[in-house]
Amino acid sequence: MSKHRILIVEDDADIQQLVSYNLIKAGYNVTCADTGEEALQILENESIDAMLLDLMLPGQDGMEICSAVRATEKTCALPIIMLTAKGEEDDVVSGLEYGADDYVTKPFSPRVLLARIEAVLRRKSGRQLEDQGDEKDGIFLHSMEIHPGRHEVRIEGVKIHLTITEFTILTLLASRPGWVFSRQQIIDHVRGYDYMITPRAVDVQIFGLRKKLGQAGSYIETVRGIGYRIKE
Known part of the structure; x- marks a missing residue:
């Protein structure tokens, strides 16, 4: 229980x-x-x-x-x-x-x-649970350090506070730099297949994520008509 x-x-x-x-x-x-x-x-x-x-x-x-x-x-x-x-x-x-x-x-x-x-x-x-894994499991990309287990993102050593949803989206994009994820793929990953949410809501999450990441937010690219990716 x-x-x-x-x-x-x-x-x-x-x-x-x-x-x-x-x-x-x-x-x-x-x-x-x-x-x-x-x-x-x-x-x-x-x-x-x-x-x-x-x-x-x-x-x-x-x-x-x-x-x-x-x-x-x-x-x-x-x-x-x-x-x-x-x-x-x-x-x-x-x-x-x-x-x-x-x-x-x-x-x-x-x-x-x-x-x-x-x-x-x-x-x-x-x-x-992921936090019990090795430190090498972190994602190091551009100026970002992403540690899934600790739900922690640092940019040039400075900790950035993200919501669970924002963090999950960033981790998804950063796990495959250069790969384009459709809005529906992002929804499925973050919410589950039975979650009813609009593509516009995904756009709002991306907007908020970019804003919090500052200059590093420019690495998240919009692929018109498809979705989003993070630069290699």
């Missing part, structure tokens, strides 16, 4: 109770917060493995909380799944742009939500 601790940030008591019930039944430890400010306090004082974050919250909204989590050293790589009643593409893209790793639109199936949680935790655990 899983003992991962999940933080649910949701101001609707009924939804909070429903999600908590299903997660506890599935074997997770659960902590709840009614506001984003309360969630940030919990993250500061407790060990959390993943967060379910409602988009519409009193006070600071989900986008602001997501940005704050990504800007903090301790939580910058925390898996975040957005919960939102908004299903439009622009809202989904905005959530991903602010650093969410995944999203579920309300109303949602508890089984789908549990599958999404398991997926982000598997990616996180996979990176921790």
Whole structure:
């Protein structure tokens, strides 16, 4: 039985109770917060493995909380799944742009939500297991050092903070320099074959990745009509 601790940030008591019930039944430890400010306090004082974050919250909204989590050293790589009643593409893209790793639109199936949680935790655990391997397993390309096990990227020795999704995309591209990956290949690699996400959302992730990489971001090339590659 899983003992991962999940933080649910949701101001609707009924939804909070429903999600908590299903997660506890599935074997997770659960902590709840009614506001984003309360969630940030919990993250500061407790060990959390993943967060379910409602988009519409009193006070600071989900986008602001997501940005704050990504800007903090301790939580910058925390898996975040957005919960939102908004299903439009622009809202989904905005959530991903602010650093969410995944999203579920309300109303949602508890089984789908549990599958999404398991997926982000598997990616996180996979990176921790990889860290037990040799240091030679790192990828050294241009001015970048990419260490999959540590979920760490350094450019000329300076550590760059990436979300799980951004890091996964960068690792995929860097694993085969010069190779063109289609948007669908990137979606399949990052999310799984049953994940419904638009190509535009991939573009947003690439945009954010380039921005964080600074000058090194120019090594990620757009191949018009196909997808992306990283220069050899």
